[in-house]
Every structure is written in C-alpha cells, then in structure tokens.
Amino acid sequence: MALVKIVYASLTGNTEEIADIVAEAFENEGLDVEINECTQVDAEDFLEADICVVGTYTYDEGALPDDIVDFYEDLKELDLTGKLYGVVGSGDTFYEMFCSCVDDFDRVFSQTGATKGAESVKVDLAAEEEDIVRLEAFASELASKITE
Ligand SMILES: Cc1cc2nc3c(=O)[nH]c(=O)nc-3n(C[C@H](O)[C@H](O)[C@H](O)COP(=O)(O)O)c2cc1C
Numbered sequence: 001m002a003l004v005k006i007v008y009a010s011l012t013g014n015t016e017e018i019a020d021i022v023a024e025a026f027e028n029e030g031l032d033v034e035i036n037e038c039t040q041v042d043a044e045d046f047l048e049a050d051i052c053v054v055g056t057y058t059y060d061e062g063a064l065p066d067d068i069v070d071f072y073e074d075l076k077e078l079d080l081t082g083k084l085y086g087v088v089g090s091g092d093t094f095y096e097m098f099c100s101c102v103d104d105f106d107r108v109f110s111q112t113g114a115t116k117g118a119e120s121v122k123v124d125l126a127a128e129e130e131d132i133v134r135l136e137a138f139a140s141e142l143a144s145k146i147t148e
C-alpha cells in the first residue's frame with residue numbers, strides 16, 4: 001500500500017492540527033500515513049514515502065521556523081524523483097509575507113525532482129470548516145494520483 005509521510009513544524013498548534021486533518025483524510029483514502037514533528041525525523045525519511053507532505057507555519061517577516069531549517073536544508077540535497085509532494089501551512093493574513101514558507105517548501109520540493117500532486121493549501125491561523133474542506137480535497141487529489 002502507498003505510504004504518505006507528513007512532516008510538520010508547529011509552535012502554537014495550528015499547523016499540527018492542519019497536519020492531523022490531512023493525515024486523517026489520507027487514512028480515509030485508504031493510504032498508510034506516518035506523521036511526525038520535524039525535529040523528530042530526517043529529510044531522508046522521505047525516500048521511503050510515495051507521497052511527501054510538509055506542513056509549516058511562517059515566522060518573522062517570512063522566515064522559516066527555526067525548528068524546520070535543518071530539515072529544509074537537508075531536503076534540498078535529496079533526489080525525490082518519482083514521488084508526489086504537497087505543502088500545507090498556517091500563517092496570518094495580517095503579515096505581508098502570508099504563508100511564504102509554504103512557497104519556500106514548494107520550491108525546494110520541485111528542485112528534488114518530485115512531482116507536485118496538489119496545489120498548496122494556506123490557512124489563516126487555525127483551520128476552519130472551509131479550510132478543512134480544502135485540506136481534504138488536497139489529500140484526495142494527491143491520493144488519486146497515486147492510484148492512477
Ligand atoms: C513574531 C511572529 C511573526 C510572524 N510572521 C508571520 C509572517 O511573516 N507570515 C505569516 O503568514 N504568518 C506569520 N506569523 C503568524 C504565524 O505563522 C501563525 O500564527 C501560525 O498560525 C502559527 O502556526 P502554529 O500554531 O502551527 O505555530 C507570525 C507570528 C508571530 C508570532
């Protein structure tokens with residue numbers, strides 16, 4: 001069965017909740033899912049996955065969260081050709097660089113040779129009902145591409 005690996009960074013819990021919603025949606029699609037906080041895993045672990053997902057918040061004028069910097073740098077070195085990827089995250093529309101770290105991960109994933117399986121989902125703070133719908137659609141689209 002296809003394996004989804006979800007790695008996230010979260011300081012106040014919004015991105016963790018988003019990652020949990022995505023994980024449950026993948027499980028409902030019948031896929032195996034592993035979900036981990038970014039300091040608990042290595043980027044190389046994505047080599048075992050069929051679908052690679054990152055969830056990240058954005059900090060300080062668009063800065064990467066400190067706790068995901070190492071993971072980000074290691075991801076740059078990987079060859080993930082043949083795998084699907086997607087990125088989700090939380091930010092705050094108050095800031096000009098809204099969810100810019102989601103775009104940073106999108107860029108790095110594309111450099112690894114992985115294929116983007118669904119448009120990124122950016123959530124304003126905590127996920128609300130309409131965000132949950134978008135997150136479920138994100139997982140569903142990625143899952144449909146693995147079973148094609
Ligand atoms: C000091 C500070 C700077 C922030 N800078 C940004 C930013 O540049 N862009 C953005 O979209 N969100 C920014 N945020 C908002 C966080 O990304 C947002 O609160 C997010 O939901 C936190 O996710 P978490 O609950 O998973 O930690 C900032 C928050 C703080 C406290």
